[in-house]
Amino acid sequence: MKSVSSINRRLLLQRAAALASVSVASATLAACEWPTSSRPVFKSYPFTLGIASGDPVGDGFVIWTRLAPDPFDRASVAEESIPIIWEIASDADMKLVVQKGTAIARRGLGHSVHVEVRGLPSGRPYWYRFRIAGGDASPIGRAWTAPEIGSALQRLRFAFASCQHYEQGYFTPYAMMVKDAPDLILHLGDYIYESSWGEQVRRHDGAEPKTLEEYRNRHALYKTDMHLQSAHAQCPWLVTWDDHEVDNDYQGLESEDWQDAAAFVKRRAAAYQAYYEHMPVRHIAFPRENGMQLYQRSTFGDLLEVSMIDNRQYRSPAACRNPERGGGSVVTADCKELFDDARSMLGKDQERWLTGGFRRSKAKWNVIGNGEMFSRLRQKTDEGKEGWWTDDWNGFPNARERVVAAMAKSKLSNPVILTGDIHSFWINDVKENFNDPNSNTVATELVGTSITSAGVPYEQFAAMLPDNPHIKFFESRKRGYMLCEVGVQSLAAELKVVDDVRDPKTKGSTLAKFAIEAGKPGAVKA
Numbered sequence: 001m002k003s004v005s006s007i008n009r010r011l012l013l014q015r016a017a018a019l020a021s022v023s024v025a026s027a028t029l030a031a032c033e034w035p036t037s038s039r040p041v042f043k044s045y046p047f048t049l050g051i052a053s054g055d056p057v058g059d060g061f062v063i064w065t066r067l068a069p070d071p072f073d074r075a076s077v078a079e080e081s082i083p084i085i086w087e088i089a090s091d092a093d094m095k096l097v098v099q100k101g102t103a104i105a106r107r108g109l110g111h112s113v114h115v116e117v118r119g120l121p122s123g124r125p126y127w128y129r130f131r132i133a134g135g136d137a138s139p140i141g142r143a144w145t146a147p148e149i150g151s152a153l154q155r156l157r158f159a160f161a162s163c164q165h166y167e168q169g170y171f172t173p174y175a176m177m178v179k180d181a182p183d184l185i186l187h188l189g190d191y192i193y194e195s196s197w198g199e200q201v202r203r204h205d206g207a208e209p210k211t212l213e214e215y216r217n218r219h220a221l222y223k224t225d226m227h228l229q230s231a232h233a234q235c236p237w238l239v240t241w242d243d244h245e246v247d248n249d250y251q252g253l254e255s256e257d258w259q260d261a262a263a264f265v266k267r268r269a270a271a272y273q274a275y276y277e278h279m280p281v282r283h284i285a286f287p288r289e290n291g292m293q294l295y296q297r298s299t300f301g302d303l304l305e306v307s308m309i310d311n312r313q314y315r316s317p318a319a320c321r322n323p324e325r326g327g328g329s330v331v332t333a334d335c336k337e338l339f340d341d342a343r344s345m346l347g348k349d350q351e352r353w354l355t356g357g358f359r360r361s362k363a364k365w366n367v368i369g370n371g372e373m374f375s376r377l378r379q380k381t382d383e384g385k386e387g388w389w390t391d392d393w394n395g396f397p398n399a400r401e402r403v404v405a406a407m408a409k410s411k412l413s414n415p416v417i418l419t420g421d422i423h424s425f426w427i428n429d430v431k432e433n434f435n436d437p438n439s440n441t442v443a444t445e446l447v448g449t450s451i452t453s454a455g456v457p458y459e460q461f462a463a464m465l466p467d468n469p470h471i472k473f474f475e476s477r478k479r480g481y482m483l484c485e486v487g488v489q490s491l492a493a494e495l496k497v498v499d500d501v502r503d504p505k506t507k508g509s510t511l512a513k514f515a516i517e518a519g520k521p522g523a524v525k526a
């Protein structure tokens, strides 16, 4: 049975030999042209933040690194720009190099580099590393090229994660994830946290970041966790963000606490640039004056299409927001703004792109990498009225209906929504009519718990379950992630947890298993 992780090795070695003679360099400066006298000399090892790969396509993938001998002191790199040699090999020891080139790490981008490697045969594993000419080499990472769109693919395993507060725990769930050896890791947001709260086992580098330098240092701090680095080295990632990459509950260009609008525009741009500088994303995501395009689609053979969506950058301001606090709140149906058709979670362009993709997709499974809870979650206000939480899709009911209607109309094959944000596991039936629990189930929503961030209060949320019969499972007391194996007949989901994220030597286990049968939306306990 053919799968991404069991690709024909003999064929690969034959191709590698042929490819070695046609290596393509995106280079502007070959290593041998580098005068010895101008080689940078670092006081210490420059690849302290590790390496990463992302966004596999049929003939390549993105590779990333950032030079940071001292992760928190940019003066530790004296040069304005430094050439970094990158190498792609068809073996794990980097002996059979099939492509290499030189990328320039520039001060303006924090000495980060993003190389879009192209021109490789599809559906094969590769290994990569970076080197300074005559100097240090980075760790070696594993990546792969996607099986060609439409080609037969039997199986693909991915893990998805979200919400990794550095202060609230060690990133041990990633150590467990690396042992699972997934083909792909999806991150659904809150990769960093700007703020501090709750129980702390280690500390942030300072107060809430506002400037580019401060966001850079926050990302660098998170990247010093070796479990996170090893998960990046394990396989390619697909990423999107949520709010904490910038500011809690921010909406478009509006901050949570009504920060001065012009100042928040600058702050968001700094946070976006720092995010770009630390993620293995394509050049299409390069930060521009008015934002950064993170939403994107990846297709793997005939089996799986993944649409990563951006729920933060283009959203309308929260409905009926609290004039004193801003951000999300629980409102009632009296809030007319809540049901305004003009309000949008994704923005018009992204919504059109998403639903247009539904019409065109030929994949058996269609996964959406989504920031916040998509399903209806009925809850009570303090006055006992039916409440709507405005910071997730419950705050955009009409936009949600449009997405679900587009899924139904296009007969989208096996839609599965993967969700982060809420620091708890949920298994939900996505209903055609959110107000009618007996209406058709059109999709499945799998909500992964947080890597470390404290869970939502268990009793408070468990008490909502009787009013929400489309929710089949809920657990907020465990930290971890979800591991999914996509096959032709079914998608199997394992809820993976660690005993105690505050213990660096904690042990892991499987909390529960669910499966979705192809053609039957809604997961069932396995």
Ligand SMILES: [Fe+2]
Binding pocket: 162, 163, 164, 190, 244, 421, 422, 423, 453
């Ligand atoms: Fe979070």
